[in-house]
Each structure stands twice: as C-alpha cells, then as structure tokens.
Amino acid sequence: MTPNQLQINRQLFEDTTHSPALIDIVGEDQLNRVIDYCFIANPYYPTTAMLKELQAKLPSLLKAYPSSNPELARQTLARVLEVSSEHLLLGNGATELITLIEQHLIGDLAIPIPTFSEYIDKLTDSGNARFFQLNPEENYQLNLKEYAQWIKANKLEAALIINPENPTGQLHSKEELTDFLNEVRHLKMVLLDESFIDFADEAIPSLLDQVTNYNNLLIVRSMSKHCGVPGLRLGYCCTSNTDFLQTLRQAMPIWNINSLAEFFLNQLQQTNAIYHETRLRVIQDVRQLYQQLQEIPGYEVYPTGSNFILLKIEFGMTATELQMWLLENKGLYVRDCSNKIGIDRQHIRVASQGKEKDQPLVKALREISQAYIKTSL
Secondary structure, eight states: OOOSOOOGGGGGGSSOOSSOOOHHOOOOGGGGGGGEEOSEEEEEEOOOHHHHHHHHHHHHHHHHHOSSSSHHHHHHHHHHSSOOOEEEEEEEEEHHHHHHHHHOSSSSEEEESSSTTTTHTTTTGGGGGGEEEGGGGTTOOOOOOHHHHHHHHHTOOOOEEEEEOOTTOOOOOOOOOOHHHHTTTSEEEEEOOOTTTGGSSSSSOOOOGGGOOOOOOOEEEEHHHHHHOOOEEEEEOOEEEEEEEEHHHSSSSOOOOOOHHHHHHHHHHHHHHHHHHHHHOOOOOOHHHHHHHTTTTTTTEOOSSSSEEEEEEEEEEOHHHHHHHHIIIIIIEEEEEEGSSOOTTEEEEEEEEHHHHHHHHHHHHHHHHHHOOOOOO
C-alpha cells in the first residue's frame, strides 16, 4: 500500500448484504478524503436553513418524547403528499415497514431479482420467496406482462415491484403499472416500492393517486432517498386496504418515530417548493452524469429513472476489484452489486452527488478503463 492509499476495513463488506457505512470502513480520520457514491440521497435537501433550525431545537428535542398520537404526523405528511392521512402509516425507515409487512401480511411473494435485499431477508420463511430471474441479456429489465403471466402460472398471492427498479434504475410508466394492476387484481397484495420515484421525472409518476382504485395495492416509500435524511429513519406506506392498515398499526410500537424526525416532518410543508427545486436539480445532475458515463469506453451504462446509475464493467476487472481500487486509490466509494442475488459480478451502482462531486468519479472510471483497454491491445 502506497502512502496515499486509504486504509480500509475490508472485512465489513463480507458481513452484510448492504453497503457498509463509510465511516465504519475508513474511520473518522479519513472520512473527508472520500466521496460516497453509495449514498443514494438528495444532496441538496434539507437546506442549510433547515439544518440550522434543527440544530437550534436539538437540546429541547432530545429531552422531549415524540407524540403518542401518530395521526398528527400522518396529517402533516398527508398535506404534502396530497393523500388521505387515513391511508398512511409512518415507519422508522422503510425497512421497518418492509419487515412488518412481510411478517404479518405476506405468505409467498413474487420477487424479480436482482432487487433490494431486505425484501428477501425479511420474509418469515425463506421458502416464501419465489424468484423471477431477470434476463442479463436484456439488461435485467422487468417485462410486466411476462411477470403477471408467471405469477398466475405459479399461483402466488403477492408480488413485489420496485419503481424505479433497484439496482437497475428501470422505470415503469404509470400506464404500464396500472395495466399490471388490472391484470393481477386477484392477488392479495401488490407491494410497490416507490422510494426513488421523485427522481424519475419532472412530473412525478407515482401511483399514490391510485390507491383507492386498487384494494390490494400497498405503496412503500423511503424518505431517506428523496429527502436526504437517512439518519432520521423515516419511511411510510400508503394503501386504502383497511385490513392491511389495521394489522400494521397494531404491530407498530408506540413512539417508533423519534422527536427529531417529527420536527423534520413539520418542516416539509413550508419548504415544499424548495424541496421540488432540489429534486429537479438532482434530475439534471443525473442526466449529465449519465451522458458523461456513456462516453467512457469499457462500460455498459443502463438507462435510469432514478438518482443512481448501474454500470456493467466490460474489461478485465470484477465489480469488487473496481470498487476496492476506486476506494483505496481515489477515495471514491461505489456500490459493488456482486452480493445481490440474481446479478453477475461485473456490475457497480453509482449515485450522483452533484455535478462537481461527480467529476472525480467520471475521471477515475475513464482512467482505469483506458489503462485496461491499452494493455489488452
């Protein structure tokens, strides 16, 4: 190891199906030397003014219990989303909701793979996962018509869709999804994860406005992504199915949302216009990054409807090798997708961190691919 190389804890990558936290990998002393492209979140929100207000309130918030009436927080969020508060349930991150949904509402579940690993890990019985393997020759793209036919043929009771898909970034239109929902009205549940939908387009193609039309539709969203607050652990689900809601609310512990998260929720309505400005800025950043990556030889760059981009390495490195080289030599942390079920060892995922911060990644990816291509000539 050269003097400029980062010292990292490689063991942490073997202990989780998720990306290890950057501070755990490199330590606090080296943290300012690394740009984290695993971090799939809005880099422009919350605003500086919001953070200063949170800092000013921090002493009193730490000493205060959150509200024991969850309806108050639901009403606050409902006004921003323009949905009925009766259809909402807030969670300590989307992962809490995923766990409760899979433990209390689902038996067998159709899961297109590769996918977000929590949907596999949190099933009460691993045998309940029924995998729909996406075709690598079709860039792991999900064909919803084929998926619906496969679900029917296997007589399953529930199905998962992530839109935009994770890790591919594939975006399904509202029309495609409603066609699918009409085709599978017989299912007990369609679990639709829209954690990245705010980055899909200027006009957000969410199905929140469709929950009253489909009694089996349950939408899950993580606020970590589009609001940029993973540390607050905020997520929510939306459904008109009263049985789903009653079961989940009975399973939910009191005070599952902390005081800091409640304070943040109360800021959303007054900063909503600013939020959408930051959201549009992220979309433009991703489009620029996508164009720049496409110009680099040695990678297949997948189209994306999210704030992240999936790349396939087409020269002589695995995703793990490229991840380690970027981290140790360039201080750039990307997602190695090798530990995701259903995908090969050649894919990395990168999330935009803003136009300026994206440039070192573009430069480094070009440098390593050109070096490999040159030596192979």
